[in-house]
Amino acid sequence: MSDDPYAALGVAKDASDAEIKKAYRRIAKECHPDLKPGDAEAEANFKAAAAAYDLLKDPETRKRYDNGEIDASGQERPQQQYYRDYAEAAGNPYRGQATDPDDMSDIFAEFMRGRGGFGGQGGREFHAPGHNLNFTLQISFLDAVFGASQKLTLPDGDRIEVKIPAGITSGQTIRLRGKGAAGYGEGPRGDALVTVSVADHPVFDRQGNDIHITLPITIDEAVLGGKVAAPTIDGGVNVTVPAGTSSGRTLRLRGKGVKKRGSAERGDQLIELTISMPDQIDDELRQFMDSWRETHRYDPRKGMPS
Template identity: 30%
Template sequence: MSEDFYSVLGVDRDASEEEIQQAFREKATEYHPDVSDDPNAEEKFKKAKKAKEVLTDDEKRQMYDQMGHERFQEAEKHGATEGGRGGMGGMGGGPFGGGGGGMNDIFEQFFGGGGSRSGPQQGADLRTRLTVDLEDAYEGVTKQLTVNRPERCPDCDGEGHPPDADARTCSACNGQGQQRTVRQTPLGRVQQTQTCPQCDGEGTIYSETCSTCRGDGRVQEESTLEVEIPAGIRSGQTLRMDREGAPGENGGPKGDLLVEIQVEDHEEFDRDGDDLQYHLPISFPQAAFGDTVEVPTLDGTVEMDIPSGTQSGETFRLRNKGMPRLQRRGHGDLYVQVQVVTPEDLNEEQREALEAFAEAGGEEIDVEQGFFEKLKSSF
C-alpha cells in the first residue's frame, strides 16, 4: 500500500474521526466487491478499510503521524503497532499499555461493523444504478426500482440462531469476545487483540445456527421500491433513499440506498448541462430567402425564424427550451444548428433553375461533371 492513508480516504490530515468514518462509508459503498463494478474494487476497498482502522485509533494515528507512512508500515510488519503506543516500547506507556481493537471482517465492516458489538449501529449505505430516458429527466417521474439487498433474517430476527437454542459462554475467550496475545518483537513486547474466531466476537456459543441464514442473521431478498426522479437530473447524480440500505447491528437503523442515475442518450437532442442541442436540416431556398420552420422540443413543437442569407452550420438560440434546472427555477436553452441539405435528385425544372442561378452569378460550371459537388462546396 503506497498511498498515504489520508489520501486514500480523501481527507485532510486534521480531519475529525467523524469525517474519517464518513469518508470510509462513502468509499465502502463505492468499492465494496459485492456492489462495485470496478475491476480493482476489492483492492481499493481493502486500502480504504486499512486507512480507516489506523486513523480512527487515536494512538495508532499518533504513531502514524509521527513515523510517516513507510516507517509505520515497516513497524506494522513486526506487530509493533498493535495495542497502540504502549506496544512500541519507548514511545510512552508500559509494554502492555494502550489497546487496539481487533480487525473485523469485510462483511461486518460493510454492514455497519467496527468497534464494540454492544450498542446499536446503523447499517451501511448500499448503491445501485437506474437508467432513465431524456424525457423522464425532463418531466420528472416516479420509477420502480428492483434491488437485491440484505435483509434481517425473518426466522431468527437477525440473531443467527433459533430463539430456543441453548447458549454457553465461549471457552476460547471466556465470554470477552476478544483474544489477546503478547509476543516479543525487535521493537519490544507487544500486545495484539483480535476478535475471537470461535464465537465471532459474541462471547457466546449457541447450540444451533439458523438454517435460513446459516448464522449470518441476514438473507438476500429482492425488493421493489419507488424512487422519485426530479426534473432536470443529470447522469452521474445520486439520489438518496433514507433507510432503504443494509440492516443495522444490534437493533440499529438501516442505512440508506444511493441510486446513481444514468440518463440515456437521445436520438435527436444532445445535452450539455441544462442546455440542449438540435441539428435542423433546411433547404437551399430556405437558407437563401429565409423561412419560418418548426423545431421539436421536449415540450412540443415551436416555430423559429430562419433569416435570409443563413449559412450552413449557423446556430440559433431558443431561450428556456432546454432542460429544467435541478432545484432551481427556469430552464436551460435549446441551440439549433442548421445544416443546408444539397438535393440528390432534381427534376428538370429544378435543374434548369439552378443552372440559371449559377450563370447569373457568373459561374462557369460543367453540369455533366461535378455541378452538384461544386454547388455543395459553395456552401
C-alpha cells in the same frame, strides 16, 4: 428489458465500443417513439436498446455486468455479506481499518477490550449501522429533464419508489435513507445510493441547461426563408428561418431548455440549421443553377489558405 443487453442491441459479447454505439444509433433511428408514434413494438425495442446501451457504453459497468456483479437493469446482484462489510459502514468507529479475514481475531479482540465483552456481566452488545447499497438506474432523457418517479427492486425483492428531480444529470446520486442493508445489533439500516444514468436522445442533446438540436432545411427555405416546424422538449413549434441562411446558423429559443437548479428559470433551445439537398438533382434544378452560376459566381472560401 431483455435479460441480455447484447441481444437487445444485436451484437456479440465481444463487440467493440464503436460497434455497440453504432447498433444503438441504428435502432434509435428506426424505432424511437418520436419517429414512430403509436408503434408499441418499436417503442419496446427502443427502450430495450437504450437500456442496453446505457449499461454497455461504460467500460466499468460493462465489466461488472460481464462478471455477474450487476444484472441487465444495472442493479446489484445479491452478494454474500461478511462482517467486514459492517466494519466499513459509515459511523462505525473501526471504519477504514484492516478487515482481512486473517485479521478477524484481532478485530474481535479489540471490540472485547473496548467494550468489556459481548453481553454478559458488565458487557455491552455491539451495534453498528448497516452498510449502504449501491444501485444504478437508467432513465430516459425527458425524465431527467422534467423529473419523474421510478420503481427500483432491492436485492431482497422489495420495490421502492425513487423520485427523480428535474434537471438531474448522468452520474448524480440519489440517497434513499434507511433503504440499505440491515444494521448490526440494534444499529439503523444503511442507505440506498442510486446513481443515475441518462439515456441518449436521437434528437435532443443537452448542453448544460440548454437543449441543442440540428434542424435540416431545404435549399429554397435557406434562400427564401420562411416558417418551418421544429421539435422542442415541450412539443413542436414553428421557427422563422431568415432568408439567405447558411448551414451552421443557430437560432435560439429562450426558456425552452432545462429548468435551472434552485430557480424557476430555464435554459434555452439552440437550433442549428443545416441545408439538406434533395435526394435527386433533376434537370430543371441543374439547368437553373448552371445559368445562375454564370452571372452570380461567388467564392465562400476566399481568404482561406490554398
